[in-house]
C-alpha cells in the first residue's frame with residue numbers, strides 16, 4: 001500500500017521533530033519516521049540528562065567551596081537522586097510516548113522504524129511505501145563511534161547512552177577521548193567520587209577550542225584530581241577481574257568502567273542517499289543556504305556537518321520549514337555558532353578561534369582578560385578560574401570570535417554572540433557601559449588591547 005503525503009521527515013531529532021510539527025500545523029500532510037525515540041539523542045542521552053548530571057556535580061563542587069568562605073559543609077554525594085531525575089523527569093524511563101503524542105497532536109503521522117529513500121520523493125519504512133509530493137527532510141543525526149583499538153569492540157564499554165543510564169557511580173573510570181563529551185562526563189563522575197583518568201590521543205583537551213581553554217581545563221581537572229593523559233596512543237584494550245584496561249604500549253590503565261567518547265558517526269548508512277543522487281559514503285550531507293541537499297531533499301542537524309549542536313539543528317529546521325512553505329528569509333549563516341562545554345569553568349565560544357582567523361588570512365588582533373583579576377572574579381574567589389578572549393578582524397574593526405571560560409561562561413557569551421553575529425564595531429563595544437561588578441565586565445578589559 002502506498003501512502004501519499006506532502007513531506008516525509010526521516011529521523012526525528014530536535015530539528016526534525018520541530019520541522020515535522022510546524023509543517024503539519026501549517027496544513028501540510030506530514031509523515032515523521034523515527035527508528036528509536038522521538039526527539040532524538042538530545043533529550044534522552046545527551047544535552048538534557050548530561051546537564052542534569054552537570055548541575056548535580058556543580059552543587060557538590062559549590063558545597064566543597066564553603067570552607068574558608070562561608071563556614072563548614074558536610075557533603076555526602078549520592079547518585080540516586082541524579083539517576084532518578086534523569087529517569088523520571090528527563091526521559092520518562094526512555095519512553096517517548098509524551099513526545100510522540102505531542103507530535104501526532106500537531107497532525108503528524110508517526111511511522112516507527114528505519115526510513116530509507118527508495119526513489120525521488122519516495123521513502124520506505126519497514127516495507128511501507130510513502131510518496132512525498134513536496135519532498136523529504138533528513139534529520140538522522142549521529143551515533144557514538146569507537147576507534148579500531150585491538151580488543152575494544154568486544155568489551156562492555158560505556159558510550160554516552162550507557163553513562164546517562166547508570167544507576168551508580170563507578171569506583172574508577174577511564175574516559176577515552178578528551179572532547180566535549182569526555183570532558184563533561186569526566187568532571188561529573190569525579191565530583192561524585194569516581195577516580196577518573198581522561199585518555200586523549202590529541203595534544204590537548206577540547207581540541208576545537210582555544211589552546212588557553214584546553215590549558216585551563218587541564219589545570220582545573222588536575223587540581224580536582226582527574227588524571228589527564230594527552231598525546232597518547234592506545235594500542236589495545238582488555239578486561240579481567242581487575243576491570244577494564246587500556247594498553248598504552250607497555251603501560252596499563254585499569255578502571256571499573258570505560259567510557260568511550262571519541263566522537264560520532266553520521267547515521268547515513270542504509271539511508272538510500274544514492275537514490276536521490278547523494279554520496280552514500282560521505283561524512284556529511286552538503287546543503288545550501290536553504291538546507292537543500294538535492295531536488296526535493298532537505299537535510300538538517302548533525303548530518304550537515306555545520307556544528308553538532310541542538311541549537312544548530314533547530315536553527316536549520318526553521319530555515320528548511322520556511323523554504324518548504326515558500327516563505328522568504330535569510331540564508332543559513334554560521335559565522336556566529338555558539339558552543340558551550342558545560343564543565344566548571346564553562347568553556348563557551350562563538351565564531352572563529354584565533355588560529356582559525358589566522359588561517360583565513362585575516363589581520364588578527366586579540367585581547368584577553370583574566371576573570372580572577374576582574375573585580376567580580378576576585379570577589380567570587382574560589383571557583384573563579386577563567387578568562388575572556390576576543391578575536392578581532394582588525395581591518396574591519398569587528399569581532400570574528402570570542403571565548404568566555406569561567407563561571408556562567410555560556411551565559412556571558414550571549415553578549416559576544418550578539419557582537420559577532422551583528423558585526424558590531426569593536427569601537428562601539430568599547431564605548432558601552434558594563435555593569436559593575438559583573439563577570440561580563442571582563443569583556444571591557446579584553447577590548448582595551450584592540451584599540452587602534
Ligand SMILES: Cc1cc2nc3c(=O)[nH]c(=O)nc-3n(C[C@H](O)[C@H](O)[C@H](O)COP(=O)(O)OP(=O)(O)OC[C@H]3O[C@@H](n4cnc5c(N)ncnc54)[C@H](O)[C@@H]3O)c2cc1C
Nearest residue numbers: 011013035036040041046047115141301302308309310313
Ligand atoms: C553526551 C552528549 C551531550 C550533548 N550535549 C549537548 C548540549 O549540551 N547542547 C547541545 O546543543 N548539543 C549537545 N549535544 C549534541 C546534540 O545531542 C545533537 O547535536 C542534537 O541531538 C541534534 O542532533 P540531530 O538533530 O542531528 O539528530 P539526533 O538528535 O541525533 O536525532 C536523530 C534521530 O534520527 C533517528 N534516525 C536515524 N536514522 C534513521 C532512519 N533511517 N529512520 C528513522 N529514524 C532514524 C535516530 O533514531 C534519532 O532519534 C550533545 C551530544 C552528546 C552525545
Ligand SMILES: NC(=O)c1ccc[n+]([C@@H]2O[C@H](COP(=O)([O-])OP(=O)(O)OC[C@H]3O[C@@H](n4cnc5c(N)ncnc54)[C@H](O)[C@@H]3O)[C@@H](O)[C@H]2O)c1
Nearest residue numbers: 147177178179180181182200201202261262263308340341
Ligand atoms: N555541551 C555541548 O554542546 C556538547 C556536549 C557533548 C557533545 N556535544 C557534541 O557532540 C559532538 C561529539 O562529542 P565527542 O566528545 O564525542 O567528540 P569530539 O570530536 O568533540 O571529541 C572526541 C575526542 O576523542 C579523541 N579521540 C579519538 N580517537 C581517539 C583514540 N583512539 N584515543 C584517544 N582519544 C581519541 C579525539 O582526539 C577528540 O579529542 C561534539 O562535537 C559536540 O558538537 C556537544
